[in-house]
Amino acid sequence: MESPKAYNPKDVEDKIYKLWLESGFFSPSSAKATAGKPEKKFVTCIAPPNITGELHMGHALELTLQDIIVRMKRMQGYRTLWLPGTDHAGIAAQNVVEKQLAKEGLNRHDLGREKFLERMWQWKEKYGNAILEQLKKLGLSLDWSRTKFTMDPEYQEAVKTAFLHYHKKGWIYQGERVINWCVRCATAISDLEVNYIAEKSKLYYIKYGPFTLATTRPETKLGDTALAVHPEDGRYKNYIGKELEIESVDNLIPNDQPPQKNKIKILVVADESVDPKFGTGIIKVTPAHDITDFEIGQRHNLKSIKIINEQGRMNENAGIRYQGLKTSQVREKIVEDLQALGLIEKVEEYEHNVGRCDRCNSVIEPLPSKQWFLKMKDLAEMALKAVREGRVKIHPERWAGPYETWLKNIRDWNISRQLWWGHKIPIDGEEDVLDTWFSSALWPFATLGWPASAKASAGKPDDFQEYYPTDFITSDRGILFLWQVRMIFSGLEFTGEAPFKDVYIHATVLTKDGKRMSKSLGTGINPLELIEKYGTDALRFGLTSQATGLQDLRFGEDLLVMGKKFANKLWNVARYTLIKLGENYEQQEKTPDNEISRKMREIAKLTTESIESYDFAEAANRLYHFVWHEIADKFIEETKNKDDQETKDTLAYLLLTSLKLLHPFMPFVTEEIYGQLPWLKEKQLLLVEKWPIDKL
RNA sequence: GCGCCCUUAGCUCAGGGGUAGAGCGUUCGAUUCACAUUCGAAAGGCCGUAGGUUCGAGACCUACAGGGCGCACCA
Numbered sequence: 169m170e171s172p173k174a175y176n177p178k179d180v181e182d183k184i185y186k187l188w189l190e191s192g193f194f195s196p197s198s199a200k201a202t203a204g205k206p207e208k209k210f211v212t213c214i215a216p217p218n219i220t221g222e223l224h225m226g227h228a229l230e231l232t233l234q235d236i237i238v239r240m241k242r243m244q245g246y247r248t249l250w251l252p253g254t255d256h257a258g259i260a261a262q263n264v265v266e267k268q269l270a271k272e273g274l275n276r277h278d279l280g281r282e283k284f285l286e287r288m289w290q291w292k293e294k295y296g297n298a299i300l301e302q303l304k305k306l307g308l309s310l311d312w313s314r315t316k317f318t319m320d321p322e323y324q325e326a327v328k329t330a331f332l333h334y335h336k337k338g339w340i341y342q343g344e345r346v347i348n349w350c351v352r353c354a355t356a357i358s359d360l361e362v363n364y365i366a367e368k369s370k371l372y373y374i375k376y377g378p379f380t381l382a383t384t385r386p387e388t389k390l391g392d393t394a395l396a397v398h399p400e401d402g403r404y405k406n407y408i409g410k411e412l413e414i415e416s417v418d419n420l421i422p423n424d425q426p427p428q429k430n431k432i433k434i435l436v437v438a439d440e441s442v443d444p445k446f447g448t449g450i451i452k453v454t455p456a457h458d459i460t461d462f463e464i465g466q467r468h469n470l471k472s473i474k475i476i477n478e479q480g481r482m483n484e485n486a487g488i489r490y491q492g493l494k495t496s497q498v499r500e501k502i503v504e505d506l507q508a509l510g511l512i513e514k515v516e517e518y519e520h521n522v523g524r525c526d527r528c529n530s531v532i533e534p535l536p537s538k539q540w541f542l543k544m545k546d547l548a549e550m551a552l553k554a555v556r557e558g559r560v561k562i563h564p565e566r567w568a569g570p571y572e573t574w575l576k577n578i579r580d581w582n583i584s585r586q587l588w589w590g591h592k593i594p595i596d597g598e599e600d601v602l603d604t605w606f607s608s609a610l611w612p613f614a615t616l617g618w619p620a621s622a623k624a625s626a627g628k629p630d631d632f633q634e635y636y637p638t639d640f641i642t643s644d645r646g647i648l649f650l651w652q653v654r655m656i657f658s659g660l661e662f663t664g665e666a667p668f669k670d671v672y673i674h675a676t677v678l679t680k681d682g683k684r685m686s687k688s689l690g691t692g693i694n695p696l697e698l699i700e701k702y703g704t705d706a707l708r709f710g711l712t713s714q715a716t717g718l719q720d721l722r723f724g725e726d727l728l729v730m731g732k733k734f735a736n737k738l739w740n741v742a743r744y745t746l747i748k749l750g751e752n753y754e755q756q757e758k759t760p761d762n763e764i765s766r767k768m769r770e771i772a773k774l775t776t777e778s779i780e781s782y783d784f785a786e787a788a789n790r791l792y793h794f795v796w797h798e799i800a801d802k803f804i805e806e807t808k809n810k811d812d813q814e815t816k817d818t819l820a821y822l823l824l825t826s827l828k829l830l831h832p833f834m835p836f837v838t839e840e841i842y843g844q845l846p847w848l849k850e851k852q853l854l855l856v857e858k859w860p861i862d863k864l
Numbered sequence: 865g866c867g868c869c870c871u872u873a874g875c876u877c878a879g880g881g882g883u884a885g886a887g888c889g890u891u892c893g894a895u896u897c898a899c900a901u902u903c904g905a906a907a908g909g910c911c912g913u914a915g916g917u918u919c920g921a922g923a924c925c926u927a928c929a930g931g932g933c934g935c936a937c938c939a
Contacts, residue, residue, distance in 0.1 A: 174901065364938065371939095383939060396939090443937080451939045458939070521938045566868060570934050573867080577935070645933080680876080682932075713887080714877060718869070720932075724876055726888035729901085733887095736901045744898035789878075789886075800898085808897075 171746075171844060175739035177703025180840045185304055187839070193856050195311045196247040196635075210246035211638040212238055213612050213668055214310070215647070216318065217303075218257035219296040220264050225677040225685055225723055226644055228306060228695040229715055232708045233642055233674055233784055235308045239832035240779050242309065243859035249635050251615055252303060253316035254296045258604030259353060259361075259527050262589040265291050281588050288589045292317070305696060307704050307835045309855070314631070316615040318607045319591070326614035327607045328594040330662060335595075339543040340583075346455070346462035347537050347582050348523065351480035352530040355586040356539050358603060359579060360650050362532050364521035371447070371518035372503060375511045376434070377414030378407075382447025384520060386506065387498045388454040390419055390486045391475040392434065396464055397450045399438035404450060407436040417505045419487025427489075427505035437468045456536050474536050495533065540584040540593060540600070547657040548575040554656055554666045563672045563782055564717050567648060574649050609654035612638055612667035619662075637665045642672040672782050675721040677711075682722055698728055705834035706731030712833055713788040734792055735837045738830065741800050742841040745819045748807065753816060755847045760818045764803050767794070768825050772860040775829050788833055795826050820847065825860050 172179075188194060196209070212234055217227060234250065242248045265287055266276055276284045296317065303310060316323065334340045347356045372386045376395060383389070395412075397404040411433050418430035441460060442451055455465030455472040465472055475486040482490045482498050489505075490498050506512045523532035552575050554560045555568055562568045583603045584593060590601030610618075613636050621632035637659065643652065652671055659667030678684060679691045686692055698707050702725075710727030759765060771794050778787035799822050807815050824845070831838040831854050842854035 173899065175899095366938090381939085385939080388939090442939085446937090446939065453939085460937085460939070523938080567934095569868070573935055649934095676933090678932090710887095716878080719877075720870085722876060724888080726876065730887050733899095733901045736899065740899035740902085742898085747898070785878080793886080801903090804898080 171739075171743060173740075173743075175703075175736045175837055177699075177705065177735070177836065181305075181307070181704055181836045184836050184839050185307065187853065188309065188855055189312070191853055191855065193242070193853065194250075194309050195313050196249045197313075208244075208246040209249070209635065210238070210241040210640075211249045211635045213638040213641040214250060214252060215641070215643050215651070216253040216255040216316075216608075216611065217299050218260055219254050219292050219299065220257050220260050221295065223299065223302045223306075223695055225693055225695055225711075228707060229677055229711045229721070230642055230644065230674055231303065231306055231308055232711055233672070233715065233782075234640075235306070235708075235835075236712065236779060236784060236832040237640060238309055239835065239855070240776070240859060242855065243828065243831070243857060245858070248309075249314075250308075250310050251314045251316065252300060252308075252310040252312060253611075253615060254292075254299060254318070255608055256292065256317065256319045256590065256604065258585060258587055258590040258601065259355065259357070260604075261288065261291070262587050263353065263527055265589075276588065284588055292319075302696060305699055305704060307708070309835075314615070318604075318611070318614075322617070322620065323607065323610075323614050324591060325620070326610050326618055327591045327602065329619045330610055330658070331594050331602070331606075333662065334542060339546070340540060341543070342538060342540050344536050344538050345541070345582075346457065346459050346534050347539055348459075348532045349478065349535050349537060350525040350528065350530055351478070351533055352528045353525060353587075354478065356537055356582055356584060357525060357527075357532075358582050358605075361526040362523045363526050363529075364523055366519055367522045368517065368519050369522070371516040372506075373447070373513040373515070374452075374506060375415070375513055376450075376452070377412045379404075379450050380448055380513045381450045381452055382516075383452055384518060385454075385457075385499070386502050387482070387490075387495055388457050388475070389416070389452065389502065390482075390490065391454045391456045391473045392452045393455055393465065393471045393473060394435045394437050394453040394468065395450055396437050396439045396442050396453050398442040398444040399440065401442075401444045401449055404436070408438045409436065411435045415509075415511065417489075417502065417509060417511065419489045421489055423489045423501070427508050429509055429511075435470075437464070437470070439464045439467060457534050459534055462534075462536070472536060476533055476535055478535070478537075480533050539582050541580040542583050542606075544578045544580050547661060548578050550660045551575055551653055551657040554660060560656055560666045560668065561670050563670060567645065567671075567673050571648065571653065575653065605650055605654055608651055609658040610662070612636065612641075612655055612659060613663055636663065636667070638668045640670045640672070641668045642674050644676055645673050646676070648673060672717070674717060675715045675719065677721050677723050680722050680724045682720075685723075693723065698725070702728040702732045703735060703836070705735045705837045708835075709734060709788060709792075709833050712784050713792065714785055716785045717782060731834075734796070735834060737796055737800060738826070738834070738837060739841065741795065741804065741826070742823060742844070744804055745823045746844065746846075748819060749816050749847065751846060753820065753847045755820065755849050756817045759821050760814055762814065762818060764798065765818055765821055767798065768822055769860070772825060772829055776859070776861045779832070791826070791830055791833070795830070799826065824848075827854060828857055828860050831855070831857075 238248050238250045269275060348362050350357055369384055371382050371384055373380050373382050413431050413433050415429050416432050418428045421428050441464060453461045453464050455462045455470050456474040457476055473485050475482055476495060477483045480495055482493050484491055525532060555571060562571060583606050584600040585603055587601050590604060591607055593600050593602060616631040616636050618632050621630040655667050683691050695707060706728045710731035714721050714727055774790060775787045827838045827842050839854045
């Protein structure tokens with residue numbers, strides 16, 4: 169057979185992927201795939217990409233690692249299932265479509281809920297499908313016959329069932345509590361969706377009767393209902409429990425008139441949460457606009473006065489002097505007034521953390537709002553136990569620490585969002601939708617037919633019974649708490665079993681200078697452009713060879729140059745072998761017993777071990793070195809003036825074994841070469857060839 | 865504030881007690897041979913700093929510095 173001197177991925181990739189699809193081997197239930205292997209199963213759980221846009225490098229790495237495991241397991245004779253899908257991505261997707269509308273000069277209220285949701289579904293059709301197509305470009309061996317979306321009708325049933333289950337148990341409650349409110353997105357968001365970013369601002373020392381106290385948010389003064397000190401703080405002991413009359417600014421004087429003083433009464437309480445070392449050791453308590461203050465308020469039965477509304481402006485409780493102003497404006501105004509009245513002692517420069525919305529970067533406004541909450545106490549306990557008892561293993565192990573810490577500090581989960589795109593809260597008259605992670609948390613079993621299948625008693629086993637729980641999941645550290653933790657406790661609560669046995673936290677792909685890759689920062693790199701330039705195998709191999717799980721990966725194209733050269737080297741090792749062996753070579757049953765073949769077997773063993781312990785980079789680099797420097801540089805050179813049978817047998821053995829071992833990493837070039845070998849006796853697809861090492 | 869990770873060649877990273885490694889890049893040279901996406905060679909490192917353990921430390925311990933991350937605070 170004539171093959172080009174250089175490997176050209178473009179001639180190969182689409183053709184090969186089509187071949188795999190037609191074979192049916194991606195599905196564990198195809199007749200061919202199940203033949204003779206009813207027992208061994210391996211199921212891996214995908215992190216469904218958001219429908220918001222396109223694939224990024226993080227996806228490329230994560231999905232490649234997952235595909236490596238799946239392909240090895242399939243070759244080891246396991247019935248493998250890897251189910252693809254997409255996530256509706258509530259707030260993120262809604263924001264994207266709203267931005268699109270804004271370009272047309274519209275907002276979602278102009279369209280109304282129904283029309284807006286139509287737009288969302290149109291978006292989902294177009295971009296959801298586009299993403300799935302991109303996954304195929306990465307060569308992933310996903311079972312496309314089982315593709316799911318987090319808002320499929322059956323999935324909606326699962327979400328409803330889960331919500332009602334919690335509700336019936338009394339774990340879901342509606343409460344007026346201080347939550348993180350994003351003024352721009354006009355919705356509540358969870359603690360995890362707030363990013364705290366250090367910013368320079370000012371610390372104002374305000375006179376409160378006999379005290380002076382420090383605050384960064386003087387405007388919340390209008391909602392103060394107490395002062396608080398630490399119970400052990402000697403300086404203020406005599407004041408605890410007393411109500412003081414203090415001078416303040418009169419908020420009923422219209423703002424076109426000079427400020428005037430008035431007198432207000434305020435209680436002093438003692439609370440452990442006060443740090444005596446901060447400022448003057450005494451703080452103002454604004455239960456309506458600070459989460460900590462809200463909790464102090466609850467402990468001491470304090471009144472809560474809401475002075476900031478959902479638009480981020482002062483409401484009627486702030487008094488006519490300030491009503492209607494934005495919080496940033498009122499801050500200046502009130503400081504001005506207090507200064508005029510001599511109620512400000514000093515102002516210091518101060519750097520502190522400001523909460524910003526994870527999705528739009530607006531400043532978060534904590535405010536009291538009626539929201540739905542899920543009690544986390546028991547669920548957190550379950551999730552903790554599952555990891556402590558080893559039913560779920562986290563790799564690398566050091567992530568188990570943060571997992572513990574996070575669960576121990578957890579607050580109840582605010583699961584309602586004031587959005588239109590998402591799962592409606594399944595209680596009559598409720599207009600809100602659920603946090604997108606509430607549905608994501610059910611992914612491992614909702615995609616397999618839970619809860620319908622869990623109830624089905626008779627008949628043949630269905631997907632849920634057959635493939636749950638799964639074996640493996642991998643993700644970036646960024647969603648360990650947002651998602652993995654929530655899948656674990658949801659799985660335990662609804663199915664009695666953890667949804668997966670192993671969680672592997674892979675490296676985060678950064679830019680060359682160590683910055684986070686982000687589309688909005690313009691630092692993102694589109695993997696598809698790199699595939700165009702270097703080929704999928706080069707991308708996969710390059711990324712994998714540097715993904716160690718310990719250190720983040722600073723991405724540079726030099727990795728792909730290496731991958732591309734290596735694919736070509738393998739291609740030419742094959743060309744040499746084909747020419748050397750000729751048309752009439754016959755495959756031998758026995759593997760040759762010589763030094764290089766023994767080394768090859770050792771490499772096979774080590775590769776298997778490395779992949780099974782998630783040392784992907786180690787496996788990739790070892791294979792690279794062996795194929796290039798042992799097989800090509802040394803052994804092949806030595807065979808150039810030999811023509812004996814053992815040499816041929818050895819070449820054939822080395823090539824086939826290398827193809828098998830490299831197939832999980834570089835599926836396209838290996839499959840293409842395999843297809844060109846004329847001497848194989850029972851040729852099928854490399855995809856389902858027997859892995860060189862059976863059991864360790 | 866508490867904790868975790870990282871610091872090794874120009875760049876990106878391996879190496880986890882016993883003569884400093886890879887890929888990319890650079891320089892020089894080769895080439896009708898499976899591959900110029902190749903081959904050969906070279907240059908390039910007091911392995912973040914300072915102490916300690918050891919016959920021996922890039923590796924183990926302790927501090928410190930710089931970079932990153934998580935949790936808490938963020939009044």
